[in-house]
Amino acid sequence: MAQQLVALSLLVFSILMPACKDSDPAPEAGIVEADVPEFALVNVPTTLLDKSNNAASRTWTITGGTPATSTDKSVAVTFTTSGTKSITLDVVFDNGTTNSATFTIDVADELNASIASTETSSFELGDNDVAFSVTFSANAVGDPDGYNWSFPGGTPETSTEESPVVVWLGGGMSEVSLTITRSADGASLEVSETVQVGPENLFNDDVWGFEGEDILSSFQTWDGGGPWAAGVLTQVSTAFDGLKSAEINYDGSVTGYYGMITRDTKVANATEGALKLGDIVLYSFYAKANTAGAVFGFSRIVNHAPSWWEGGPPPGWDGFTAADAQDYQFWTNIEPVELGTDWQRVSVIDTLSNINYPEAINIFPEFGISTEAGIPAVISLDKVELKLIGNVN
Numbered sequence: 080m081a082q083q084l085v086a087l088s089l090l091v092f093s094i095l096m097p098a099c100k101d102s103d104p105a106p107e108a109g110i111v112e113a114d115v116p117e118f119a120l121v122n123v124p125t126t127l128l129d130k131s132n133n134a135a136s137r138t139w140t141i142t143g144g145t146p147a148t149s150t151d152k153s154v155a156v157t158f159t160t161s162g163t164k165s166i167t168l169d170v171v172f173d174n175g176t177t178n179s180a181t182f183t184i185d186v187a188d189e190l191n192a193s194i195a196s197t198e199t200s201s202f203e204l205g206d207n208d209v210a211f212s213v214t215f216s217a218n219a220v221g222d223p224d225g226y227n228w229s230f231p232g233g234t235p236e237t238s239t240e241e242s243p244v245v246v247w248l249g250g251g252m253s254e255v256s257l258t259i260t261r262s263a264d265g266a267s268l269e270v271s272e273t274v275q276v277g278p279e280n281l282f283n284d285d286v287w288g289f290e291g292e293d294i295l296s297s298f299q300t301w302d303g304g305g306p307w308a309a310g311v312l313t314q315v316s317t318a319f320d321g322l323k324s325a326e327i328n329y330d331g332s333v334t335g336y337y338g339m340i341t342r343d344t345k346v347a348n349a350t351e352g353a354l355k356l357g358d359i360v361l362y363s364f365y366a367k368a369n370t371a372g373a374v375f376g377f378s379r380i381v382n383h384a385p386s387w388w389e390g391g392p393p394p395g396w397d398g399f400t401a402a403d404a405q406d407y408q409f410w411t412n413i414e415p416v417e418l419g420t421d422w423q424r425v426s427v428i429d430t431l432s433n434i435n436y437p438e439a440i441n442i443f444p445e446f447g448i449s450t451e452a453g454i455p456a457v458i459s460l461d462k463v464e465l466k467l468i469g470n471v472n
Contacts, residue, residue, distance in 0.1 A: 106176055134171070136150065139167070143158055190266050192218060194257055194272045209468060212245070215228065223261050254273055300327075301339065312326070313325070339446050355431070355437055359428065359469035361468050364464065368419070374416060384403060388404075405440060405441065
């Protein structure tokens with residue numbers, strides 16, 4: 080009986096044993112874990128780290144990187160080109176199982192940029208002003224995603240667009256700046272460039288464009304019979320452009336011709352053939368007064384190289400003779416302009432159709448000033464400009 084029981088027990092055991100072996104779970108593959116940066120710079124080493132538990136060995140496969148493969152747990156890799164790169168990590172675990180994972184890394188060049196611009200303008204004879212429109216581009220590398228522009232004197236004066244369009248009324252010179260940023264790593268770069276929008280001013284800003292120190296000696300002030308008294312014209316720090324301007328202290332007592340010119344300051348004027356018959360010019364200035372009711376009686380462009388300079392011309396006119404003389408003539412006359420207490424732009428487009436010479440050799444502005452009878456006023460003047468914008472021929 081005992082043998083039979085033993086046999087039965089052995090039979091049951093032999094039946095159950097295979098079933099137990101079939102139900103044992105296979106070893107689980109480990110989880111592949113790694114530190115792989117999401118962002119890297121071209122030619123700057125970045126570190127990859129295998130953090131998989133119970134890893135017996137591994138193989139990195141790095142697209143576009145140096146090295147292209149590695150079996151090290153930690154590997155420094157360098158990319159020579161930008162773009163999205165693929166990195167695969169194959170891991171063999173201690174229990175003999177394998178697993179893999181693929182990562183991506185965005186590689187960018189170091190930030191760099193240069194400012195480029197394209198200018199357009201349009202006008203017709205009879206217009207009072209010219210708007211110069213400029214499209215800017217950053218010419219950026221390094222995949223920036225932020226743009227901060229500054230355009231002093233332009234409209235708008237700031238922009239966050241990649242390629243903004245900015246307008247300057249009458250043109251001008253501006254110190255344009257651009258800061259590009261990249262959110263992936265917080266990098267930023269600032270560049271700037273001095274941009275000349277439209278043609279340059281034919282009057283020399285350094286001398287009597289109100290920033291130079293020669294402004295008081297450059298202008299001549301007249302009341303029809305001779306120079307005004309000292310102190311009529313002064314230079315002040317409050318200006319349209321935030322720099323300097325001229326103030327004319329008009330006492331209201333003069334009823335005749337009351338004005339100012341820069342005829343005898345050759346270095347400041349548009350000289351030596353700067354303009355000729357048929358040229359189209361833009362003449363402009365900014366003005367205001369400390370009280371309502373003040374006006375510029377007129378403002379105009381004049382050409383005058385008097386013959387009496389022969390033998391004793393002002394500085395800069397050495398060699399001038401009577402044969403070089405040009406009669407007094409004016410054009411681009413701006414009618415009376417009533418001034419307010421805020422800066423206003425006064426401008427006109429005109430054709431030099433009444434010039435008597437092939438080329439004018441001493442061109443300057445002239446201002447006539449008046450107020451209501453007996454009313455004094457302080458008149459401010461800034462940014463007097465004359466620009467050649469075309470020719471009718």
